[in-house]
Amino acid sequence: QVQLVESGGGVVQPGGSLRLSCAASGFTFSSYGMHWVRQAPGKGLEWVAFIRYDGTNKYYADSVKGRFTISKDNSKNTLYLQMSSLRAEDTAVYYCAKEFSSDYYDYWGQGTLVTVSS
Amino acid sequence: DIQMTQSPSSVSASVGDRVTITCRASQGISSWLAWYQQKPGKAPKLLIYGASSLHSGVPSRFSGSGSGTDFTLTISNLRPEDLATYYCQQANSFPRTFGQGTKVEIK
Numbered sequence: 001q002v003q004l005v006e007s008g009g010g011v012v013q014p015g016g017s018l019r020l021s022c023a024a025s026g027f028t029f030s031s032y033g034m035h036w037v038r039q040a041p042g043k044g045l046e047w048v049a050f051i052r053y054d055g056t057n058k059y060y061a062d063s064v065k066g067r068f069t070i071s072k073d074n075s076k077n078t079l080y081l082q083m084s085s086l087r088a089e090d091t092a093v094y095y096c097a098k099e100f101s102s103d104y105y106d107y108w109g110q111g112t113l114v115t116v117s118s
Numbered sequence: 119d120i121q122m123t124q125s126p127s128s129v130s131a132s133v134g135d136r137v138t139i140t141c142r143a144s145q146g147i148s149s150w151l152a153w154y155q156q157k158p159g160k161a162p163k164l165l166i167y168g169a170s171s172l173h174s175g176v177p178s179r180f181s182g183s184g185s186g187t188d189f190t191l192t193i194s195n196l197r198p199e200d201l202a203t204y205y206c207q208q209a210n211s212f213p214r215t216f217g218q219g220t221k222v223e224i225k
Contacts, residue, residue, distance in 0.1 A: 045206065111161060
């Protein structure tokens with residue numbers, strides 16, 4: 001069965017960096033694009049970034065462009081989100097999600113909480 | 119960016135009722151729309167994609183319709199387990215955007 005397990009969340013000071021990981025299993029990871037979606041406490045869903053199945057195309061939300069980098073290691077079945085210059089407004093649960101029919105998300109991880117606070 | 123606006127922001131209904139949630143896109147998105155259900159403390163789940171296609175394993179009481187800018191999610195015969203927040207999401211272009219969510223409560 002498909003499993004997505006995020007890790008790497010925690011408390012970080014404003015301006016700091018953090019790398020999130022999403023370990024995938026149960027499907028051919030190298031054949032699917034992957035997304036990061038976040039949810040601030042008590043708020044709605046916000047799409048963050050997408051990477052094409054082969055890593056050749058990447059897209060970002062304006063709110064994270066230039067600060068976050070999405071990558072995937074198909075040999076390790078792992079998706080990453082490198083976050084730098086973190087701000088208080090980046091505080092959220094970060095979910096990785098597998099693409100479905102190229103445009104939607106059919107499997108999500110359980111989420112990892114990132115708290116940006118001094 | 120395409121803005122997605124859902125209404126209402128919350129709805130309270132009784133078991134067995136029909137509940138309708140609407141989602142409006144700021145520009146035409148053809149049928150590139152999905153609906154997700156998020157229960158408290160859980161990750162979202164895909165219900166509907168392509169505006170009207172039911173995702174595998176989703177109960178048939180959920181249905182979607184619409185195209186262009188106006189879309190609807192209908193829950194017929196509301197069940198207690200449908201307590202959740204529902205989000206629409208456009209897949210027409212990047213950046214992907216979600217509606218602000220509609221919280222469904224059971225009376």
